[in-house]
Amino acid sequence: MADFSTGMGLKNEIFKVSPSQFEPLALDIFKFQYSHNxxxxxxxxxxxxxxxxxxxxxxxxxxxxxxxxxxxxVSTSFTPEAIFESSGTTGSxxxxxxxxxxxxxxxxxxxxxxxxxxxxxxxxxIGLLPSYLERKNSSLVHMVDHLxxxxxxxxxxxxxxxxxxxxxxxxxxxxxxxxxLLIGVSYALLDFSEQFPMQLKNTLVMETGGMKGRxxxxxxxxxxxxxxxxxxxxxxxxxxxxxxxxxxxxSKENRLFNCPPWMKILLRAEDDPLEILIxxxxxLIGDVNVIDLANVYSCSFIATDDRGKLYPDESFExxxxxxxxxxRGCGLMVI
Numbered sequence: 001m002a003d004f005s006t007g008m009g010l011k012n013e014i015f016k017v018s019p020s021q022f023e024p025l026a027l028d029i030f031k032f033q034y035s036h037n038x039x040x041x042x043x044x045x046x047x048x049x050x051x052x053x054x055x056x057x058x059x060x061x062x063x064x065x066x067x068x069x070x071x072x073x074v075s076t077s078f079t080p081e082a083i084f085e086s087s088g089t090t091g092s093x094x095x096x097x098x099x100x101x102x103x104x105x106x107x108x109x110x111x112x113x114x115x116x117x118x119x120x121x122x123x124x125x126i127g128l129l130p131s132y133l134e135r136k137n138s139s140l141v142h143m144v145d146h147l148x149x150x151x152x153x154x155x156x157x158x159x160x161x162x163x164x165x166x167x168x169x170x171x172x173x174x175x176x177x178x179x180x181l182l183i184g185v186s187y188a189l190l191d192f193s194e195q196f197p198m199q200l201k202n203t204l205v206m207e208t209g210g211m212k213g214r215x216x217x218x219x220x221x222x223x224x225x226x227x228x229x230x231x232x233x234x235x236x237x238x239x240x241x242x243x244x245x246x247x248x249x250x251s252k253e254n255r256l257f258n259c260p261p262w263m264k265i266l267l268r269a270e271d272d273p274l275e276i277l278i279x280x281x282x283x284l285i286g287d288v289n290v291i292d293l294a295n296v297y298s299c300s301f302i303a304t305d306d307r308g309k310l311y312p313d314e315s316f317e318x319x320x321x322x323x324x325x326x327x328r329g330c331g332l333m334v335i
Contacts, residue, residue: 011104014262014293015111022264023057026291029300030060037075039067040299047274058266058276062289062303068095068244075297084139086243087132095243097139100297105246108294109143112260116250120150124173127158128166128184128192139243140208144183167196170203177202185210186223193230206237220255220318240318244302246294256315262293265316267308284310287322
């Protein structure tokens with residue numbers, strides 16, 4: 001078992017994991033987190049989990065994501081190098097993710113980006129993330145800021161509300177046939193595309209979600225159709241990540257996400273949060289659990305508030321949020 005407590009060989013273990021190594025490494029991380037994460041141990045103990053009986057990833061307990069709103073979810077004791085905080089609607093409590101080692105997050109998002117999109121310096125990278133830029137401690141802003149710096153393109157950067165400048169930049173990049181990544185929160189991309197419809201041939205549009213608090217929310221399919229129409233581009237890409245994780249999945253078409261090798265999606269039954277649905281060569285529909293091996297100093301086994309569809313090739317689709325998610329997940333919040 002790797003020595004996760006000191007970080008020896010940690011990145012090689014996680015970011016070079018092969019498909020055959022994933023389950024043994026996940027089981028090692030489970031044992032490490034059960035021993036060094038007091039909250040996770042209390043949660044497992046409350047479920048009367050016998051650690052010796054955990055022999056496969058589908059028997060590992062997944063921690064409800066709501067715990068990040070009220071507890072410090074940490075494995076080992078440390079002074080955090082950073083604290084990522086989620087966005088939230090007025091009156092809601094935000095999740096906080098205490099980060100022991102920012103270099104693990106950097107390695108995770110850089111290796112994932114390279115796997116899906118190549119080197120950042122091949123792109124002009126534009127971040128349209130107004131709501132995230134207006135608050136501190138956003139993991140998404142941290143990621144995009146680093147990608148912008150890595151791109152080294154003079155027009156790369158964050159664009160807050162200056163749609164005219166963004167429009168001019170995109171027109172110039174299109175004229176020069178400069179590969180461009182426009183990554184933005186959903187409502188900002190929608191507002192921009194409605195005010196400045198244009199044809200994008202050399203620009204990849206990627207939405208990161210984010211319609212919270214808008215007077216009218218629309219489905220992911222409707223969002224992509226509207227963006228495709230307004231920007232005259234065939235595919236809208238998506239990023240699936242969250243404050244509580246250190247890894248992301250990407251969708252290049254048809255709203256189907258794929259994970260890097262150190263991240264895996266499992267689905268749990270709607271009526272039994274401890275039951276993992278097993279593939280029988282057909283797509284599954286259930287509530288989304290995420291294994292994120294990079295999240296070794298927090299919790300790598302998270303039960304999210306999303307509902308999803310998982311395909312036999314391990315690609316997945318997010319169907320929406322669970323209704324009354326906080327209520328559904330609060331049964332063991334007394335821990």
